Amino acid sequence: xxxxxxxxxDLLLSKLDRKQLADFIRKECCGNKQFxxxxxxxxxxxxxxxxxxKYASRVEDLMEDYSGRHGYIDYRxxxxxxxxxxxxxxxxxxxMERGQWGVAVAVLTGIASVSExxxxxxxxxxxxxxxxVDECFEKWHELCADDSLPENIKSEIFELxxxxxxxxxxxxxxxxxxxxxxxISLADTQEKQSRIIKALDAIKSNGDNWSAKHNAExxxxxxxxxxxxxxxxxxxxxxxxxxxxxxxxRNRLIQMAxxxxxxxxxxxxxxxxxxxxxxxxxxxxxxxxWEYKAYHEIGDKVNELQLARHFFFExxxxxxxxxxxxxxxxxxxx
Numbered sequence: 007x008x009x010x011x012x013x014x015x016d017l018l019l020s021k022l023d024r025k026q027l028a029d030f031i032r033k034e035c036c037g038n039k040q041f042x043x044x045x046x047x048x049x050x051x052x053x054x055x056x057x058x059x060k061y062a063s064r065v066e067d068l069m070e071d072y073s074g075r076h077g078y079i080d081y082r083x084x085x086x087x088x089x090x091x092x093x094x095x096x097x098x099x100x101x102m103e104r105g106q107w108g109v110a111v112a113v114l115t116g117i118a119s120v121s122e123x124x125x126x127x128x129x130x131x132x133x134x135x136x137x138x139v140d141e142c143f144e145k146w147h148e149l150c151a152d153d154s155l156p157e158n159i160k161s162e163i164f165e166l167x168x169x170x171x172x173x174x175x176x177x178x179x180x181x182x183x184x185x186x187x188x189x190i191s192l193a194d195t196q197e198k199q200s201r202i203i204k205a206l207d208a209i210k211s212n213g214d215n216w217s218a219k220h221n222a223e224x225x226x227x228x229x230x231x232x233x234x235x236x237x238x239x240x241x242x243x244x245x246x247x248x249x250x251x252x253x254x255x256r257n258r259l260i261q262m263a264x265x266x267x268x269x270x271x272x273x274x275x276x277x278x279x280x281x282x283x284x285x286x287x288x289x290x291x292x293x294x295x296w297e298y299k300a301y302h303e304i305g306d307k308v309n310e311l312q313l314a315r316h317f318f319f320e321x322x323x324x325x326x327x328x329x330x331x332x333x334x335x336x337x338x339x340x
Contacts, residue, residue, distance in 0.1 A: 056109045061116025065091055069127045079128025079135075088134040091117070091124070095138075098145050102152065107159040110149055115166065117142050121176060139176075143184045150191045164192040172205055178217075186228050190235075199236045203229060223252045230255075250275070251282055253289055260296050272300040 072079045072087040079087055095117065101109035121139045130136055149155065150163060170176075171185035186202070193199045209225040212218035226249050233242050243262075246255040256279050263271035279293035294313055301310040 056106075056112030058112045058116035058119060061094060061097075061113050062120045063116075064094055065117055065120050065124065069123065073127070081129040081131055084128055084130065084132055084134035087128070088138055091138050092141060095141055095145060098149070102149060105154070107149075107156060110145075111159065111163060111166075114142060114146050114149065118146070118170075118175075121181065125179070139179075139181055143181055146184065146188055147191075150188050160192050160194070164189055164198060167192070168201060168205060183224060183228070190228065190232055193232065193235065196236060199232055202232050206232075223254065226252050227254055250278070253279075253283070253292075257292070264296075264299070269300040269304050272296055276300070 068087060068090050069079065072083045072090070074080055074083075094113065098110045098113040101107070101113065117138075121142065124138055125135055128135060146163075150160075167185045167188035171182065171189060174182065175185065176182045186206075189198075189202055189205075193202050206225040206229045209221050210218070211222035230242060230245060233245060237245075243259075246252075246259055250256050250259065256275055260272050260275045263269075263275065276293040276296040280290050280297075283289040283293070294316060298310060298313040298317070301307075301313065
């Protein structure tokens with residue numbers, strides 16, 4: 007039905023003259039603000055300077071339109087709201103295809119600026135509201151990765167991303183870290199890289215607060231990523247050892263030792279992990295698995311059997327046949 011109607015639209019457009027079209031568009035723009043916004047968007051980047059506030063305003067108008075009498079978008083309306091905002095996001099795609107970089111930046115900046123409002127605007131049981139923010143940042147990353155992006159636009163996006171990260175925009179959601187990923191991808195000078203490291207160093211763990219600990223460890227991972235651009239492999243390894251309490255770093259270092267057949271170092275790092283992460287059963291199990299592999303490799307049957315007993319009573323994770331009861335005892339008793 008939709009295709010059939012589009013065919014009719016094309017037929018009608020071929021018959022109408024310029025005045026008829028102009029009169030219709032003018033009338034619709036006077037009576038329908040959303041139509042007016044979509045029409046004026048055609049001139050962004052050519053006749054009009056792209057304005058992020060315009061795109062933010064269009065999303066806010068949609069939030070109001072789809073909200074019920076209590077000012078809240080109900081579960082049934084979130085799908086249609088998602089589709090309506092996605093139509094605005096497609097304007098960024100169109101702009102990128104035409105090389106209208108300023109328009110693409112304006113669209114994404116405007117929608118990103120009201121992302122928290124979107125997330126809090128209704129019932130997101132179906133994930134439709136979060137999907138809007140996901141789509142927005144997917145397009146941000148696509149834009150940042152475009153090889154034809156001019157240097158001035160790269161610098162503009164870098165400044166925006168780092169500023170939003172420092173201002174803690176969307177902190178508490180994973181999208182906060184998308185700002186950092188964007189900044190890192192565009193950090194093509196030592197000055198920019200130093201600013202990123204400074205921003206990451208400002209994120210500290212706060213006692214036993216799990217969220218603060220997670221943020222600090224995530225910041226360390228991103229710092230290692232930026233160091234891969236501006237530091238030596240030796241610097242990166244030293245940084246991981248200096249922060250070996252980070253489970254991701256410990257696992258990388260263990261893997262490196264394993265690849266070099268340095269089983270003593272595997273056991274040292276894994277044993278230290280068991281002692282350090284006693285409150286986290288999942289991590290302790292991961293370190294024990296490395297110990298088990300190392301003991302099996304060096305033929306230490308006593309410790310291998312001891313860990314086999316541990317896995318017998320604790321059980322491996324679903325799908326990990328290597329640590330099933332059958333596998334444990336067949337390996338340890340062979």
